[in-house]
Amino acid sequence: MSVNNISFILHKPQLSENIGACARGMKNFNFQKLVVVDPKPIFPNDKILATSVGAKNIINKAKSYENLERSLKNIDIVIATSARFRNKNIKHIQLEDLKKINYKKKIAFLFGSEASGLSNNEVSYANYTLQIPTNPDFKSLNLSHSLIIIAQYVSSILNSKVSSFNKSNKVKSASKKEIVAMANLCIQNLEEINFFKSKEKKPIMLENLRNIFYRMELSTKETRILSGVFASLGKKR
Template structure:
């Protein structure tokens, strides 16, 4: 099983040393795709390259984004790592559950910043949340440590398991880009009718909408149908 379908995404990393160590961890287990979203240090810099040791090629070919949305739009299944349980209607999985993931699809693992992790808004982009089992009295893990645990576990799955998923030629899963476009159209039309009231609750309402859309695992045909529905509703408002 090839590893080029799998991407590791660092959201707002704060320390150059951690970014470099993450790149090194990826190369340890034969992964090559690294995305960095809105990093605090200048990227790349000498310290990042130095701590990446023999993995400078991963840093040099990594992709950098200013926002999370564009970074994940081509991901089929996004798995967000979190040290705490989220009281959200989103699927929570464990390391063992990764064996059920179809790694023939484009899979992304999302990691939050060292200081604050991932917010509920960022979690809302994910299909699943994953918690690494640790000491309940001390759950905090270093960013690169979290990444290397998952990288090693996924690597072992890919080496030991052959995936024989039967895929109908008539059914194609919607891409994250298509779902984002559909969601944005829905939000735009809801904005036009002043749906998001009171205004201070709009962020949480947007989180809930994204959770609904990503949890549905829509096909591209279903996404087109819903987009047409939202577009028609928008015309009726005018």
């Protein structure tokens, strides 16, 4: 288990101060990998660097992407943070459930923008949603505060060197990049047969498809098989 397997993704962060504070919080618990997706302020900038204090190296090494899907190409498990319960068929977990995660894989914690959090579309890319227990009458947490709580908890798990994950080493789990490629192949074939006839329903149908694929925890072999099936169906038309 290694801190190098953990990434913190800030999706559409709005305030430079929060980005800097997140980097500082990461360094407090020895995490190094920061990812920003479509940030509102110019990234990096002087305010971000100033707020990060001693964590400028994390800002300087951070990766920036235009969209969420690209940021997940090398990730195995995505855990989306959310202050509200989602009426979706997705695994909802609490902080204590993080002990069951396999930290030998590449894990990403996904945080939404300060104003609106994560949309259902963005959550559909996740394997799990994580809710931090708070006052039920006041659930809103500052972005950097949420990150720090999770960073501290995960750090304590990694330092305890306790892992209950006993999956066979012969079974290689599919990466997010492989699953995204498979899902996109399926969607491409569906579009070619005009499956998404209703433009209004298409976004929610795409969300549901991603939810199905991402929560299945497919192996690399299973992903290759499904990709072959989708490719064959496309050729037969």
